[in-house]
Amino acid sequence: MAEKRPPRTLGPGHDQFWEWCGKGELRLQKCTGCGALIWPAAAACERCGDGEMDWQAMTGRGKLVSWCSFHQDYYGGMLPLPYDCILVELVEGPLFLSNPSGFGCEDIEPGMAVAVRFIDCEDDGGAYRLPVFARV
Amino acid sequence: MAEYGALVMPPSIPELSRKAAIVGVGETDYHDDYRAQRKPPPGYEPPTTEALASLAFERALADSGLKRGEIDGLTGSFTYGGPPPAELAALLGVKPRYNIANGNIMAGPLPVVCAAIAEGKADIVAMVYAVNSRSVGRVFGGATHLGGAEGYGTPPSYYYYHPWGWSSQAAHWAMIFAHYQMKYGLREEDLGAVAQQVRVHASRNPNAVMQTPFTIEEYMSSRYIVRPLHLLDICLVNDGAVCLIVRRADMARDMVKTPVDVAGWGEARIKHSKFDVMVRQQLRPQLEEAGGQAFAMAGLGQADIGHFEGYDAGSMHLINQIEGYGFAKPGEGVAFCQAGEMDLTGRLPTNTEGGNLSCSYMHGWSQVAETVRQLRHEAGSRQVAGVRNAMTSLAQTDQAHPLVFARGD
Ligand SMILES: [Zn+2]
Numbered sequence: 391m392a393e394k395r396p397p398r399t400l401g402p403g404h405d406q407f408w409e410w411c412g413k414g415e416l417r418l419q420k421c422t423g424c425g426a427l428i429w430p431a432a433a434a435c436e437r438c439g440d441g442e443m444d445w446q447a448m449t450g451r452g453k454l455v456s457w458c459s460f461h462q463d464y465y466g467g468m469l470p471l472p473y474d475c476i477l478v479e480l481v482e483g484p485l486f487l488s489n490p491s492g493f494g495c496e497d498i499e500p501g502m503a504v505a506v507r508f509i510d511c512e513d514d515g516g517a518y519r520l521p522v523f524a525r526v
Numbered sequence: 527m528a529e530y531g532a533l534v535m536p537p538s539i540p541e542l543s544r545k546a547a548i549v550g551v552g553e554t555d556y557h558d559d560y561r562a563q564r565k566p567p568p569g570y571e572p573p574t575t576e577a578l579a580s581l582a583f584e585r586a587l588a589d590s591g592l593k594r595g596e597i598d599g600l601t602g603s604f605t606y607g608g609p610p611p612a613e614l615a616a617l618l619g620v621k622p623r624y625n626i627a628n629g630n631i632m633a634g635p636l637p638v639v640c641a642a643i644a645e646g647k648a649d650i651v652a653m654v655y656a657v658n659s660r661s662v663g664r665v666f667g668g669a670t671h672l673g674g675a676e677g678y679g680t681p682p683s684y685y686y687y688h689p690w691g692w693s694s695q696a697a698h699w700a701m702i703f704a705h706y707q708m709k710y711g712l713r714e715e716d717l718g719a720v721a722q723q724v725r726v727h728a729s730r731n732p733n734a735v736m737q738t739p740f741t742i743e744e745y746m747s748s749r750y751i752v753r754p755l756h757l758l759d760i761c762l763v764n765d766g767a768v769c770l771i772v773r774r775a776d777m778a779r780d781m782v783k784t785p786v787d788v789a790g791w792g793e794a795r796i797k798h799s800k801f802d803v804m805v806r807q808q809l810r811p812q813l814e815e816a817g818g819q820a821f822a823m824a825g826l827g828q829a830d831i832g833h834f835e836g837y838d839a840g841s842m843h844l845i846n847q848i849e850g851y852g853f854a855k856p857g858e859g860v861a862f863c864q865a866g867e868m869d870l871t872g873r874l875p876t877n878t879e880g881g882n883l884s885c886s887y888m889h890g891w892s893q894v895a896e897t898v899r900q901l902r903h904e905a906g907s908r909q910v911a912g913v914r915n916a917m918t919s920l921a922q923t924d925q926a927h928p929l930v931f932a933r934g935d
Contacts, residue, residue: 396688430686436798456705456805459753464693475692477701477801485801487687500708520689
């Protein structure tokens with residue numbers, strides 16, 4: 391059963407990100423000029439302004455940098471409260487915002503190791519796979 | 527969205543320092559308006575943007591002792607819409623030679639006016655700000671925040687992470703504090719001291735929306751908005767208006783009330799890696815850079831500042847600014863507050879009117895009004911004794927805009 395989720399940002403760049411997720415791969419844009427990894431997807435490198443970007447595969451592993459738990463309903467009841475968000479530092483460097491999978495904010499320890507997995511979701515743009523993170 | 531619109535700040539150069547002074551302030555009745563909107567008496571209509579703006583202007587004009595006909599400059603700043611320049615002038619009964627729509631939130635509009643005065647475009651400018659976020663039912667967070675053309679200027683962190691349920695300014699401050707806790711070993715209740723201190727200040731301000739002090743136990747039992755932050759960590763949403771009357775500094779010396787010189791300003795924004803800069807560095811590079819610009823322009827330093835107004839959209843963000851500008855060491859901002867250093871007799875009396883948390887959410891404008899009262903030494907029971915210089919800081923999730931003020935006598 392796909393989970394109904396609030397809307398993704400779609401369009402050039404973003405669509406490719408979700409296509410890779412659909413294949414079970416976490417890929418971020420990498421600037422061919424300065425090597426920066428960019429997320430969310432951008433038309434040009436936010437660091438050096440270069441316009442050439444490749445989609446680079448991430449290992450999907452990282453460590454937990456921060457978290458928060460939503461008690462206020464910002465999405466009209468679509469997401470059961472409370473629910474948690476986490477900030478993960480990917481081993482490649484970028485910080486990736488996501489949800490914990492199989493653990494909650496009570497279990498969080500600074501720097502705990504996590505790895506990506508994909509869950510079936512849908513929004514008005516259709517069915518897609520959402521990257522979330524489980525303990526390793 | 528114009529809220530984050532690209533208002534071009536004049537350069538932070540000593541040549542523009544102290545060229546203009548604030549000589550009049552006016553504010554609306556935050557406390558009474560908030561109460562009336564929560565429990566409307568029969569037939570109550572919330573005040574319009576125009577009515578709020580007019581009231582603030584009339585009060586500022588009376589405060590300045592100037593005559594209406596002397597006003598030769600006017601700017602309007604409105605967060606959710608307001609009258610265009612010509613209509614605003616007609617509404618207020620003034621005939622300005624300089625009249626512009628001037629962004630909306632502080633701090634940009636004030637340097638713009640100071641530079642205009644230095645360039646001779648006007649000698650006395652009335653700056654009007656009004657916001658009616660509560661009566662228009664403004665929602666902070668959720669899928670109303672969009673990217674693309676509709677959401678022009680909105681930071682991606684306000685909308686991009688909807689699929690993971692990430693939304694609201696509160697979530698930004700929550701994630702910063704959760705990381706701060708891990709890094710420095712703070713307990714959740716430690717942060718309560720910040721909102722508590724600001725409320726103590728507000729208890730001395732009859733115009734503050736919220737004036738009743740609370741205990742740390744009451745803080746902890748207030749509901750979570752985005753854990754680890756409680757309701758009391760998040761700013762108010764209320765309607766109101768502020769007017770500042772700004773005069774050419776050399777013409778402002780013989781007025782009834784002490785002029786308050788605009789001595790310095792700065793600006794810095796996150797250019798990339800927002801989560802890293804915001805969460806792991808608490809916006810420190812931007813606060814240091816912009817603070818450095820403002821101090822250098824004013825010829826002053828941290829030790830000269832006797833009163834601070836920081837943008838407490840969330841309690842944690844006030845700590846980011848206290849640390850980032852160098853008033854406390856990294857990781858020591860909450861302890862600085864717990865030790866009473868933000869109280870009236872502390873090293874840095876902070877948000878003495880009650881800030882955005884307890885007084886009024888005027889997007890920085892009411893904090894400038896409070897700075898003027900403090901530097902004039904007319905803040906009554908919440909006066910910081912003998913204060914001569916002050917800093918007022920606007921800071922969003924990705925940018926910092928400090929202002930430095932000096933008593934002009
Ligand atoms: Zn680059």
